[in-house]
Amino acid sequence: xxxxxxxxxxxxxxxxxxxxxxxxxxxxxxxxxxxxxxxxxxxxxxxxxxxxxxxxxxxxxxxxxxxxxxxxxxxxxxxxxxxxxxxxxxxxxxxxxxxxxxxxxxxxxxxxxxxxxxxxxxxxxxxxxxxxxxxxxxxxxxxxxxxxxxxxxxxxxxxxxxxxxxxxxxxxxxxxxxxxxxxxxxxxxxxxxxxxxxxxxxxxxxxxxxxxxxxxxxxxxxxxxxxxxxxxxxxxxxxxxxxxxxxxxxxxxxxxxxxxxxxxxxxxxxxxxxxxxxxxxxxxxxxxxxxxxxxxxxxxxxxxxxxxxxxxxxxxxxxxxxxxxxxxxxxxxxxxxxxxxxxxx
Amino acid sequence: xxxxxxxxxxxxxxxxxxxxxxxxxxxxxxxxxxxxxxxxxxxxxxxxxxxxxxxxxxxxxxxxxxxxxxxxxxxxxxxxxxxxxxxxxxxxxxxxxxxxxxxxxxxxxxxxxxxxxxxxxxxxxxxxxxxxxxxxxxxxxxxxxxxxxxxxxxxxxxxxxxxxxxxxxxxxxxxxxxxxxxxxxxxxxxxxxxxxxxxxxxxxxxxxxxxxxxxxxxxxxxxxxxxxxxxxxxxxxxxxxxxxxxxxxxxxxxxxxxxxxxx
Numbered sequence: 066x067x068x069x070x071x072x073x074x075x076x077x078x079x080x081x082x083x084x085x086x087x088x089x090x091x092x093x094x095x096x097x098x099x100x101x102x103x104x105x106x107x108x109x110x111x112x113x114x115x116x117x118x119x120x121x122x123x124x125x126x127x128x129x130x131x132x133x134x135x136x137x138x139x140x141x142x143x144x145x146x147x148x149x150x151x152x153x154x155x156x157x158x159x160x161x162x163x164x165x166x167x168x169x170x171x172x173x174x175x176x177x178x179x180x181x182x183x184x185x186x187x188x189x190x191x192x193x194x195x196x197x198x199x200x201x202x203x204x205x206x207x208x209x210x211x212x213x214x215x216x217x218x219x220x221x222x223x224x225x226x227x228x229x230x231x232x233x234x235x236x237x238x239x240x241x242x243x244x245x246x247x248x249x250x251x252x253x254x255x256x257x258x259x260x261x262x263x264x265x266x267x268x269x270x271x272x273x274x275x276x277x278x279x280x281x282x283x284x285x286x287x288x289x290x291x292x293x294x295x296x297x298x299x300x301x302x303x304x305x306x307x308x309x310x311x312x313x314x315x316x317x318x319x320x321x322x323x324x325x326x327x328x329x330x331x332x333x334x335x336x337x338x339x340x341x342x343x344x345x346x347x348x349x350x351x352x353x354x355x356x357x358x359x360x361x362x363x364x365x366x367x368x369x370x371x372x373x374x375x376x377x378x379x380x381x382x383x384x385x386x387x388x389x390x391x392x393x394x395x396x397x398x399x400x401x402x403x404x405x406x407x408x409x410x
Numbered sequence: 411x412x413x414x415x416x417x418x419x420x421x422x423x424x425x426x427x428x429x430x431x432x433x434x435x436x437x438x439x440x441x442x443x444x445x446x447x448x449x450x451x452x453x454x455x456x457x458x459x460x461x462x463x464x465x466x467x468x469x470x471x472x473x474x475x476x477x478x479x480x481x482x483x484x485x486x487x488x489x490x491x492x493x494x495x496x497x498x499x500x501x502x503x504x505x506x507x508x509x510x511x512x513x514x515x516x517x518x519x520x521x522x523x524x525x526x527x528x529x530x531x532x533x534x535x536x537x538x539x540x541x542x543x544x545x546x547x548x549x550x551x552x553x554x555x556x557x558x559x560x561x562x563x564x565x566x567x568x569x570x571x572x573x574x575x576x577x578x579x580x581x582x583x584x585x586x587x588x589x590x591x592x593x594x595x596x597x598x599x600x601x602x603x604x605x606x607x608x609x610x611x612x613x614x615x616x617x618x619x620x621x622x623x624x625x626x627x628x629x630x631x632x633x634x635x636x637x638x639x640x641x642x643x644x645x646x647x648x649x650x651x652x653x654x655x656x657x658x659x660x661x662x663x664x665x666x667x668x669x670x671x672x673x
Contacts, residue, residue, distance in 0.1 A: 138415070141454040144493060146417050179644035179658035184413040186645075272670070279672050306647030309640045311457050321455060328646070336648060336673060338638045339459070339479025344673035354673075358650070366653040 066241060069250035071230040075114040081243045082157060083112070086194075089130045090159035091123035092116050098124075099384070108158075117159060119226035122203050126302040126378060127164035128171060130156065131189045132327075134299070138185055138309070139323040146323065151188040158193055159224065161200045162256060163207075163374040166214040167302035168193075170374070173367045174305045185325065194237065196222040199254045206377025208390055209257060211264040214374040216256045223254035264375070264390045267397040269361040277403040279357070283395050284349035290385050291348035295329030297379035297389075298355070303372050306330060330355050356392060414643045417452040417495035423470055424490050428556035432521055433486060434464060434474045437494055443471060445529035446503030446634060446662045450642050451475075452495035456484045460639045462525040462661070463499065471496075474524040474556060500642040501661050504529050504606065504632065513599040515544045517587050517617055519609025520554055523547055525634050525661070526608055527557060534567045541602065543568035544594050548587035548609075551577045587613065588620040596624060605631045607665075618665055631665035 070078065082088055092109040093116075096102060106118050107125040139146040168190070175186035197220035200209075209215040221237030232252040235241055269275050298304040308328040313321035328335060331351045337343045345351050363372035373389070380388040424436040441449065448462040451473065459481040465472035477486040488494060506529060514533065516526055533543050545568045549555045552574060564570055571590045573583040583590065587609070596603070605626060607617045614633050621631055637656040640646035649656035651671040654663075663671075 139417075143454065144419050146452070146454070146495065148413055148416065174647075175645055179655065181414045181643035181645070181658075182411070183641075183643070183645050184411050184415075187411065276670070276672075305645065307640060308646065308648070309458060311455050313455050318455070323454075323457075328640075328648070330647065336638050338636065339482065340476070341478075344637075350673075357652070362650075362653040 066235045066244070067250055067252040068233040068235070068244050068247045069230065069252070070233065070247055072114055074247055075231050078243050078247065079111070079114050082240075086155050086157040087152065088157045088159070089127075090116075091118040093118050111159075114231075117226070119198055119224075120201065122161070122207070122376070122378070122381075124378065124382065125300055126167060126376065127158055127160040128167060128302055128304075130158050131168065131193060132171065132175075132186060132305065132307075135324050135326045136185065137322040138325050140320070141311070141323060142320050148184075149322070151185070152192060154192070156189070156193045157196055157221075159196045159198050161198050161203075161376075162217040163200075163203075163209045163214050163376040164302055165195050165197060165217045165219050166370075167374045167376070168195075169219075170303040170363070170370065170372055171305055173363075173369055177367075194221040195219060196224055197254065199223060199225040200257050202257055203260065204377065204381075205261050206380040206388070206390075207257075207260050208262045208264045208375035208377065210260050210375070211262075211266070212371060212373055212375035214370070215258070215260075223252070225252060225254060260375075262377070262390055264393050265397055266360060266371070267393060267400045269357070269396075269400065273407065274400055274403050275357070275361065277406075278396070278399055279353060281399045281403070283399045284353045286395075287349040287352040287387070288347050290387055291331070291352055292385055293331050293333055293348050293351060294384065295332045296382045296384060297387075298329040298331055299327060300378035300382040302374050302376045302378065303359075304329070306335075330358075352387075352392070356389075356396060359389075360393065360396070415450075415497060415641055417450070417458070417497045419493045420496050422488055422490055422492050422494055425488070428474060428558070429553055431478075432474055432476050432554075432556050434472050434556075435485065435488070435494065436465075436470050436472050437496065438469060439471055439496055440469060441471060441496065441499055443499040443528075444503035445506055445532065446525055447499040447501050448525075448642070448661060449473070449496050449498035449500065450639075451481065451485065452497070453481055453484045454495070457481050458640070460500070460636075460642055460657070462634070464524040464527045465531060466528050474521060474527070476521060498642065501657055502659065504634075504662050506532070509604045510539055511541060511602070513541045513544070513603040515546075515594055515603060515605045517546045517591070517605065517607045517609075519548050519587055519613035519617075520550060521556060522609035522613070522634075523557060526606055527560065529606075530564060530568075531560070534564060537567065544571075545569070546571045546573070546587050546590050546594075548573045548575065548613075550575050552579055586616075588616050591617065591620045591624050594624075596626065601627070603630060606633075607631060608634045614668075618669060628665050628669070633663055633665055633668045634661045635663060635668070635671075636661065
């Protein structure tokens with residue numbers, strides 16, 4: 066079923082949906098951007114249709130709804146760890162195809178890896194349904210088509226936003242009642258078929274090539290440029306890494322909570338054990354570790370897609386202007402050089 | 411739904427000081443553990459850390475811990491009767507089934523002896539399990555020696571070489587463990603052997619190379635890794651190396667896998 070709604074009608078539907086769902090979408094936060102008088106666009110609960118930012122890509126990914134920057138996983142007293150309670154109400158997340166595809170990556174790690182299912186991820190994922198926002202092409206950092214993540218069929222609703230309102234396709238019957246009485250009009254979502262930016266993925270299948278790549282001088286450039294701030298992984302649609310921290314409450318030091326806090330392989334100390342030295346002590350080492358995970362290691366483990374959906378947010382958020390697509394081109398050049406060297410031998 | 415990171419309160423039964431900085435905590439638990447596996451130890455308010463099981467018995471496990479971090483420092487303040495939170499066991503331990511009927515060579519550096527201790531005790535109490543045990547155990551200095559009683563007892567059961575890196579001690583050799591690899595009677599094993607190596611990363615790297623130099627088959631060598639972990643169930647990402655998660659696929663790895671892992 067399809068509908069065409071103006072903003073007032075869209076608000077009626079949103080109000081009806083909000084009775085049964087917590088609705089999350091990209092929202093603009095004024096003056097909370099990186100520089101003075103700039104905004105940040107990130108996911109938050111929406112109450113008004115006009116608050117949904119649809120014309121530009123959000124700075125931060127939809128994963129923040131499912132795997133928040135920090136969350137309490139246990140409350141503890143001296144002799145007990147009590148599991149935190151998750152949300153009870155179903156959740157509707159408005160997201161572009163890249164963000165929806167990213168959840169399939171997160172699920173492989175959180176809900177499958179090693180036969181362990183993470184309770185905190187799973188209890189959120191079970192509540193979440195997606196309303197796919199038809200993408201208007203993203204920006205000059207996007208390369209979803211190169212990553213094959215420009216399309217998805219994992220959605221209950223498809224939405225095409227415009228200044229006048231929204232076109233809707235309902236693919237999940239559970240959502241039909243919310244649109245009853247609204248003006249019907251057929252709508253089939255379109256997907257981005259070409260990005261301005263095209264990335265050729267380096268061929269990292271060969272073990273000897275990877276071994277040589279790990280020792281390639283190309284990574285040294287990042288020692289000087291990358292400041293190991295972790296902005297790229299926080300903005301990443303797929304990155305899952307976290308650390309657990311115990312926090313005590315100020316008024317009673319015997320009780321507190323164990324929190325899961327987003328972590329980053331780009332930050333100093335990520336791999337450091339107590340009383341020992343880091344394994345990856347330079348920014349270049351950490352960049353190499355991240356890039357190989359994204360474009361080889363994840364796929365090698367899960368026999369799935371790569372661990373990058375081409376959303377370009379890492380490039381967009383890097384304060385040192387490091388571009389993941391430019392990095393991939395450098396990797397490809399290094400791989401060509403390594404292969405040429407091997408052919409000579 | 412089962413929560414794989416839920417810690418359970420357990421009572422400390424005994425604290426034994428192996429050395430100034432390495433103490434063994436015996437904890438009451440009915441967890442069933444394979445030799446070489448590890449558990450997550452938790453202290454509310456402080457945090458969690460992965461520690462390998464250094465011995466096991468009916469209703470208890472032992473953990474040999476060095477006080478070098480936030481959690482372990484607080485564990486050192488605990489005494490018998492206090493509570494320690496546990497979850498686990500996790501990871502893949504030593505492939506003991508594959509060691510049966512073979513000559514087993516165990517080479518350890520420092521507290522690297524802890525993750526093989528329960529297996530060694532098992533071989534000591536059931537001598538028919540393996541053809542022979544050759545143990546090379548190295549420590550930095552006399553203060554670093556752990557499991558004194560067992561080291562003495564194993565002398566009777568196994569063929570042993572104990573060494574200090576630079577210091578001298580009566581009945582002990584001086585030098586790195588790598589220096590003694592050539593003294594193992596490899597030829598007499600007729601290929602029917604397995605080698606276990608545990609210690610600090612450089613020790614394992616050079617021991618691996620030394621073993622190969624002595625003609626040891628790479629496919630018969632096993633190593634145990636230690637990495638930073640938050641979850642121990644393949645979610646937090648800290649222990650990942652290439653496509654391998656130390657918590658899930660390790661901590662014990664065949665050398666053929668271990669030598670190619672690049673952190």
